[in-house]
Amino acid sequence: MLGLAAAGALALRQADASDDDDDDDEDQDNSGPGGGGDDDGGGDSSGGDNHSGHDGDDDDDDDDGDGDDDVIITGTVPTGAVEIRIVDDDADGFSPGTVTVDVGAAVTFVNADDDAHTATGAGFDTGIIQPGGDVTVVLDTPGTWFYACLIHPEMTGTIIVRDASSAVTGATPNATPGATPAAATPTGSGGTTVAIRDFAFEPPEITIPAGTTVSWENADAAPHTATGDDGVFSSGRIDAGAAGTATFDEVGTFAYRCEFHPDMLGTIVVT
Ligand SMILES: [Cu+2]
Numbered sequence: 001m002l003g004l005a006a007a008g009a010l011a012l013r014q015a016d017a018s019d020d021d022d023d024d025d026e027d028q029d030n031s032g033p034g035g036g037g038d039d040d041g042g043g044d045s046s047g048g049d050n051h052s053g054h055d056g057d058d059d060d061d062d063d064d065g066d067g068d069d070d071v072i073i074t075g076t077v078p079t080g081a082v083e084i085r086i087v088d089d090d091a092d093g094f095s096p097g098t099v100t101v102d103v104g105a106a107v108t109f110v111n112a113d114d115d116a117h118t119a120t121g122a123g124f125d126t127g128i129i130q131p132g133g134d135v136t137v138v139l140d141t142p143g144t145w146f147y148a149c150l151i152h153p154e155m156t157g158t159i160i161v162r163d164a165s166s167a168v169t170g171a172t173p174n175a176t177p178g179a180t181p182a183a184a185t186p187t188g189s190g191g192t193t194v195a196i197r198d199f200a201f202e203p204p205e206i207t208i209p210a211g212t213t214v215s216w217e218n219a220d221a222a223p224h225t226a227t228g229d230d231g232v233f234s235s236g237r238i239d240a241g242a243a244g245t246a247t248f249d250e251v252g253t254f255a256y257r258c259e260f261h262p263d264m265l266g267t268i269v270v271t
Contacts, residue, residue: 071111071112071114071131072132073110073112073132074132074133074134075134076134077110077134077136078106078136080106081105081106081107081108082101082105082106082107082108083107083108083110084099084108084110084157085109085110085112086109086111086113086117086119086129086149086155087113088113089113089115089117089149089151089154089155090152090154090155091154091156091221093113093117093149093152093155094119094149094155094156094157097156097157097158098157098158098159098160099158099159099160100159100160100161100168101159101160101161101162102161102162102166103139103140103141103142103161103162103163103164104138104139104140105138105139105161106137106138106139107137107139108135108136109129109134109135109136109137110134111130111132111133113131114131115131115152116128116129116130116131117129117149117151117152117155118149118150118151119135119137119147119148119149119157120148120149120262121145121146121147121148121259121262122146122227122259123139123143123145123147123159124139124145124147128151139159139161141161142161142162142163142164143160143161144158144159144161144168145160145161146158146223146225146237146259146260147159147260148222148261153199153222153260153261154221154222156222156223156260191212191213191215192208192212192213192214192215193214193215193216193217194206194214194216194217194266195216195217196216196218196219196220196224196238196258196264197219197220198220199220199224199261199264201216201226201258201264201265204265204266204267205266205267206268206269207269207270208248208268208270208271209270209271210270210271211247211248212247212248212270213245213246213247213248214226214245214246214248214268215243215244216238216243216244217242218238218239218241218242218243218244219241222240222260222261223237223238223239223240223260224237224238224258224260224264225237225238225244225258225259225260226238226244226246226256226257226258226266227256227257227258227259228246228254228255228256229255229256229257232254233246233248233254234246234259248268248270249270250270251270251271253267253268253269253270254267254268254269255267256268
């Protein structure tokens with residue numbers, strides 16, 4: 001009886017252990033197509049432990065790459081999709097930073113970093129992509145689509161979507177409301193400046209007379225834009241330390257935002 005009980009307990013433990021193995025095997029099967037060094041996760045349970053360990057580490061931004069080798073890529077990039085890898089949490093985190101695709105193309109973001117990220121812009125939003133995870137978006141509108149990581153706003157990228165004739169059209173609109181043709185000289189001194197600092201327009205709202213040219217000066221390390229809702233005007237991409245302008249000839253109230261960081265909001269009131 002005693003021996004039987006012991007054997008039963010042993011069998012039970014073995015069953016538990018094999019259950020665990022099954023789970024790990026499934027994880028490994030999923031990660032297999034990621035290829036390359038992912039197989040290093042070979043120690044079944046240690047691979048799982050590492051993974052959950054990383055989840056706990058998500059708040060530490062500063063593992064400079066040393067943790068990257070431990071990220072197990074799950075899932076696969078769909079056939080024909082363009083892959084953008086997330087490799088770090090800084091300005092070069094999206095690799096490549098700019099891609100050009102045909103309209104209707106699928107783009108897969110693969111998070112090879114050990115922090116969670118997003119790729120979020122006016123045209124699409126992946127939502128949170130956990131370490132090792134991937135999200136595919138389909139780009140069915142031609143144009144130039146800026147995006148950034150909501151968690152690490154310095155991380156930015158650009159996807160240029162060609163139209164059906166493979167032309168790059170609908171690039172960032174540079175229209176300005178009722179803009180004076182370039183040759184015309186605005187009456188009055190006509191210029192005013194809005195600073196972009198710490199991911200905000202400063203001041204967020206200005207009132208200007210018609211004919212004023214607004215210059216946005218980017219004091220941040222990340223690129224920004226000042227883009228009117230519905231694309232009614234745009235500064236275009238403003239890199240760190242650079243400025244972009246738009247001229248306002250029409251009376252009205254123009255709300256705008258940053259295409260990279262859509263929660264950066266501003267308003268131009270033209271009187
Ligand atoms: Cu921005």
